[in-house]
Amino acid sequence: MTYRPEPGQLPNRSEVPVRYTWDLGDICRGWDEWTAGYRELDAAVAAFKARQGTLATGPGALIEAFRAMDHMGALSYRVWYYASLRYDEDQRNNEINARRQQVQILFARQQQAGAWFNPELLAIPLETIRGWMATLPDLALYRFAIESLFHEQEHVLDERGERLLSYASRSGSVSHDSYAALTTADMKPPAVTLGDGERVTLSYGQYRALLETNRNQADRAAAYRAFHQVYADNRNTYAALYNGVLQRDWFHARARGYDSTLQAALHGNNIPTSVVETLIRVTKEGVEPLRRYHRLRRRVLGLDAYRLFDVFIPLVWHDARYAYDDVAPWIVDAVAPLGPDYQQHVREAFAGRWIDVFENDGKRSGAYSAPVYGAHPYMLLNYNETLDAIFTLAHEMGHSMHTLLAHQTQPFVYAGYTIFVAEVPSTLSEALFLDFMLERAQTRDQRAVLLQHAIDSITSTFYTQVMFADFELQAHRLVEQDQPITAEVLSGIYDTLLREYYGDVLDEEPLSSVTWARIPHFFSTPYYVYQYATCFASTARLMQDLRSSDGPTRTAGVGRYLSLLRAGGSGYPMDLLRTAGIDLSQADTVRAVASELDVLVSRLEAELNGA
Numbered sequence: 237m238t239y240r241p242e243p244g245q246l247p248n249r250s251e252v253p254v255r256y257t258w259d260l261g262d263i264c265r266g267w268d269e270w271t272a273g274y275r276e277l278d279a280a281v282a283a284f285k286a287r288q289g290t291l292a293t294g295p296g297a298l299i300e301a302f303r304a305m306d307h308m309g310a311l312s313y314r315v316w317y318y319a320s321l322r323y324d325e326d327q328r329n330n331e332i333n334a335r336r337q338q339v340q341i342l343f344a345r346q347q348q349a350g351a352w353f354n355p356e357l358l359a360i361p362l363e364t365i366r367g368w369m370a371t372l373p374d375l376a377l378y379r380f381a382i383e384s385l386f387h388e389q390e391h392v393l394d395e396r397g398e399r400l401l402s403y404a405s406r407s408g409s410v411s412h413d414s415y416a417a418l419t420t421a422d423m424k425p426p427a428v429t430l431g432d433g434e435r436v437t438l439s440y441g442q443y444r445a446l447l448e449t450n451r452n453q454a455d456r457a458a459a460y461r462a463f464h465q466v467y468a469d470n471r472n473t474y475a476a477l478y479n480g481v482l483q484r485d486w487f488h489a490r491a492r493g494y495d496s497t498l499q500a501a502l503h504g505n506n507i508p509t510s511v512v513e514t515l516i517r518v519t520k521e522g523v524e525p526l527r528r529y530h531r532l533r534r535r536v537l538g539l540d541a542y543r544l545f546d547v548f549i550p551l552v553w554h555d556a557r558y559a560y561d562d563v564a565p566w567i568v569d570a571v572a573p574l575g576p577d578y579q580q581h582v583r584e585a586f587a588g589r590w591i592d593v594f595e596n597d598g599k600r601s602g603a604y605s606a607p608v609y610g611a612h613p614y615m616l617l618n619y620n621e622t623l624d625a626i627f628t629l630a631h632e633m634g635h636s637m638h639t640l641l642a643h644q645t646q647p648f649v650y651a652g653y654t655i656f657v658a659e660v661p662s663t664l665s666e667a668l669f670l671d672f673m674l675e676r677a678q679t680r681d682q683r684a685v686l687l688q689h690a691i692d693s694i695t696s697t698f699y700t701q702v703m704f705a706d707f708e709l710q711a712h713r714l715v716e717q718d719q720p721i722t723a724e725v726l727s728g729i730y731d732t733l734l735r736e737y738y739g740d741v742l743d744e745e746p747l748s749s750v751t752w753a754r755i756p757h758f759f760s761t762p763y764y765v766y767q768y769a770t771c772f773a774s775t776a777r778l779m780q781d782l783r784s785s786d787g788p789t790r791t792a793g794v795g796r797y798l799s800l801l802r803a804g805g806s807g808y809p810m811d812l813l814r815t816a817g818i819d820l821s822q823a824d825t826v827r828a829v830a831s832e833l834d835v836l837v838s839r840l841e842a843e844l845n846g847a
């Protein structure tokens with residue numbers, strides 16, 4: 237019998253039929269097995285310390301040490317995820333929370349016990365290790381792990397320098413911590429009175445919900461202005477805090493001998509700075525479809541003036557609900573272009589209870605895919621039958637298939653993958669699902685809703701993130717050129733960017749220029765968000781082949797894509813993507829997104845005009 241959640245009601249976990257819950261028995265059969273695993277890991281951690289001082293004695297000791305680390309790593313996955321996933325089922329459970337924390341404490345000990353490894357390995361000349369690898373294939377397996385460690389080492393200082401940097405690192409987080417305190421703990425959320433007399437306090441969640449659902453433009457304007465006024469009122473403080481972030485980044489870049497903050501941020505993944513520069517340049521050249529979309533919105537919404545608070549409201553209202561039992565087979569059908577084996581894996585994910593589907597009292601919010609090495613990926617959802625929920629399912633399934641194929645193919649050391657490639661399979665999975673849903677949509681409204689969903693994900697995941705990356709790069713460059721950082725300067729950059737991206741489609745709104753103060757990523761993780769955009773571009777490029785009318789092009793594209801998934805983390809992301817036929821240094825790759833948006837906007841226009 238089909239189970240469907242009742243909107244507004246939160247069941248106890250025991251009320252949700254078992255077949256909609258995940259079966260964690262594939263990780264551990266119960267707490268006894270978990271305890272045994274925990275003890276085994278604990279012992280392995282203690283034993284690892286004894287290897288200190290052995291690495292230089294020869295390749296045998298080095299292989300043994302690598303294998304010991306793999307063993308600990310594989311155990312860590314099972315011990316951590318069993319406790320962590322059980323905890324997420326009901327986060328009110330203190331007993332499980334304590335076990336989860338117990339694992340975290342063990343992990344900290346594991347890190348300390350292994351802290352000697354990298355410096356000791358790096359003390360051996362790379363040429364010596366290369367000689368060992370040439371004679372021992374078992375050691376050569378670890379080639380990329382070893383070479384990339386030496387690559388990172390290029391900017392590591394001597395012991396005195398590293399000690400100095402570690403002292404400085406404690407003050408390096410003060411700007412971000414102050415930002416967090418000012419924005420959450422000390423923030424007094426503004427309140428507004430809506431047109432119907434209702435008084436609303438604007439947390440970020442409520443603010444976003446209002447912008448997405450309130451059909452009264454005056455209400456949206458009031459909420460937007462009240463929300464941004466708080467940032468405007470504190471703009472000098474925010475600018476000072478952001479200056480702290482910029483100065484820290486430039487200090488670290490210079491201390492480690494990089495030419496720029498961008499180079500420092502990209503060195504670990506071995507990504508040339510030109511990738512980000514090309515991304516920004518080509519995106520700016522391709523803003524016309526973005527503007528066309530917003531012109532269409534202004535017209536369809538019938539607004540005389542159109543501002544940033546009007547960009548989230550749907551063009552077509554719909555209240556379609558998607559029962560999970562209906563959607564599951566669609567998710568399987570949608571990936572048919574990737575071949576029968578891939579489809580079979582997806583079927584297995586549903587049949588094998590890899591997914592925890594519905595919300596229950598105490599369950600963790602949101603959605604994720606957990607890469608449990610030694611078992612299989614697990615997915616946590618809070619499936620609520622909305623359009624967003626079905627695309628989230630497609631998204632997490634993409635992550636899970638990446639994990640599955642990488643784990644099946646790679647040795648432990650390369651089973652994980654970096655964020656730089658991680659969002660390719662998830663967004664590609666969504667793109668395939670969109671194609672499938674558009675194909676089977678019956679009415680104009682259904683198609684329009686799907687098209688808008690796809691367009692909005694391109695504008696928010698691609699254009700907005702590139703604009704953010706653009707802002708970060710410009711702000712960092714000012715500091716690198718000894719230029720002052722003030723609220724006026726930062727708002728000036730943001731204002732110019734809004735004009736460069738949106739042109740004249742947005743009407744004047746002075747408060748929009750203070751948006752930079754509201755974006756937590758700028759303060760917490762500089763030079764991070766561009767990776768969403770590069771993943772999006774990679775997916776758009778791959779989809780060109782997957783949608784091709786030419787059979788051989790399609791087959792070759794699928795083959796390259798699956799080999800990317802199987803590659804896991806066995807190389808630098810740019811190299812892995814290149815073997816999948818994606819060259820992020822090429823402008824054409826980035827242009828694929830603008831072309832795709834152009835097609836989607838035209839289709840949406842046609843649907844809406846045909847009304």
Ligand SMILES: [Zn+2]
Binds near residue numbers: 635
């Ligand atoms: Zn994701």
